[in-house]
Amino acid sequence: MEKNLKSRATINRMQQKGLELFYQKGYYRTSLDDILKALELSKGAFYYHFQSKEDFMISIVQHLLFRKVYSMLIEPIEGKENPFQSIELCLENALETAEHNPMDFGFVLGNFMSEFNGRNDQISSYLNDITRVWEVSLVTALQKGKSDGYLERHHDSEGIASYIMASYFGIRTLMVGGNPRMLRYQYMQQLRTYFKGMSLKSTF
Amino acid sequence: MEKNLKSRATINRMQQKGLELFYQKGYYRTSLDDILKALELSKGAFYYHFQSKEDFMISIVQHLLFRKVYSMLIEPIEGKENPFQSIELCLENALETAEHNPMDFGFVLGNFMSEFNGRNDQISSYLNDITRVWEVSLVTALQKGKSDGYLERHHDSEGIASYIMASYFGIRTLMVGGNPRMLRYQYMQQLRTYFKGMSLKSTF
DNA sequence: GATAAAACAGACCTGCCGGTCGCTTTACCC
DNA sequence: GGGTAAAGCGACCGGCAGGTCTGTTTTATC
Numbered sequence: 001m002e003k004n005l006k007s008r009a010t011i012n013r014m015q016q017k018g019l020e021l022f023y024q025k026g027y028y029r030t031s032l033d034d035i036l037k038a039l040e041l042s043k044g045a046f047y048y049h050f051q052s053k054e055d056f057m058i059s060i061v062q063h064l065l066f067r068k069v070y071s072m073l074i075e076p077i078e079g080k081e082n083p084f085q086s087i088e089l090c091l092e093n094a095l096e097t098a099e100h101n102p103m104d105f106g107f108v109l110g111n112f113m114s115e116f117n118g119r120n121d122q123i124s125s126y127l128n129d130i131t132r133v134w135e136v137s138l139v140t141a142l143q144k145g146k147s148d149g150y151l152e153r154h155h156d157s158e159g160i161a162s163y164i165m166a167s168y169f170g171i172r173t174l175m176v177g178g179n180p181r182m183l184r185y186q187y188m189q190q191l192r193t194y195f196k197g198m199s200l201k202s203t204f
Numbered sequence: 205m206e207k208n209l210k211s212r213a214t215i216n217r218m219q220q221k222g223l224e225l226f227y228q229k230g231y232y233r234t235s236l237d238d239i240l241k242a243l244e245l246s247k248g249a250f251y252y253h254f255q256s257k258e259d260f261m262i263s264i265v266q267h268l269l270f271r272k273v274y275s276m277l278i279e280p281i282e283g284k285e286n287p288f289q290s291i292e293l294c295l296e297n298a299l300e301t302a303e304h305n306p307m308d309f310g311f312v313l314g315n316f317m318s319e320f321n322g323r324n325d326q327i328s329s330y331l332n333d334i335t336r337v338w339e340v341s342l343v344t345a346l347q348k349g350k351s352d353g354y355l356e357r358h359h360d361s362e363g364i365a366s367y368i369m370a371s372y373f374g375i376r377t378l379m380v381g382g383n384p385r386m387l388r389y390q391y392m393q394q395l396r397t398y399f400k401g402m403s404l405k406s407t408f
Numbered sequence: 409g410a411t412a413a414a415a416c417a418g419a420c421c422t423g424c425c426g427g428t429c430g431c432t433t434t435a436c437c438c
Numbered sequence: 439g440g441g442t443a444a445a446g447c448g449a450c451c452g453g454c455a456g457g458t459c460t461g462t463t464t465t466a467t468c
Contacts, residue, residue, distance in 0.1 A: 105322040118309040128381040159390035166374030177332040186363035197401030
């Protein structure tokens, strides 16, 4: 294998397993040895590719985590006609995936945010960047919805976006300890009620 | 001072400072030495009163944390007439307190839930107990609201309660990294919109 | 003021964690 | 196929964490 390719492959394996274990056990409770043992790699290999555990985490956030959030929550609503319908479908899918995941520990982004908030400003900052991209995507969809006549102009797109995000963050936390199936159903039902009150064209 | 009283006083000081630091830095990142140093107490004192760090945390959850959640989120809505109005006011107050707290790290209960979910079943269980008490209180208020003609009977009280809780969990997470003042305003605005769609007697 | 229990002090143990460093192996190039 | 740099190895280090244990101080009781 080409050297550069091998390097990238190793880095990728480390990031993948790192995200997996950090998500499962939390960043601070997961040691590098845990990750390296699972990959059958050594400390030397790790510190050849990364400067520190923190640097490693940042690379995971910026690459893997961002892509994960993007493909799951942002991309599915980009450029769609009806914002309410597309957001609803997108969240429904996200919750369904979580529900059927026997190893679900909540919303990755949300977990990391509460783990790093106030503890590590740099990582928090990168996590907030992702949140902001999601927010922008929701606001854009809602604004477009106004142009296309799905939503009255007087509504606050930013406010709606924040509310949607907050509710999703929260329901994912609740789903871990509660009945995921029921909570997903209840959540979608209430989200529809919420949307219905603002929607012009009744597609419900 | 009477012995038993002194014991209780020390235990209380430990729990208070423990909750404070666990909230600020997280449970796993806070060492017993951190807590004991802040209190000018020794390991001997700690292990005289508690069996382990975990035992200590459980006592904090069951006593301090429960009371905190109860007085802030449950008691204010108990026995009130208009459920929407009382819930709205209660959450408004909670968010305002958070907003003006320069050392805000999010919703205590939510942070602990995402820290312990999947890592420590026992503590998670106690945290979920608190969540459930909150849920029951919301459902009760909503059911009473149906009797008193504030809410149509066909609405799903449990679903509404879950949705309210989820949104609060989430907005508190977002407030740490974002603009708390704006987020609080947006949240309350959207909560009112959500309630408005279900409310019979228009008190808004 | 002697006594016994309660309350606390703090040195110490063991294990782990992030990080270092000198060395070996692997892959490419001429 | 020997040289060279990338890639990887793993023993080791210092620090700190939870927890133990022995000894000391405080407090109530007689």
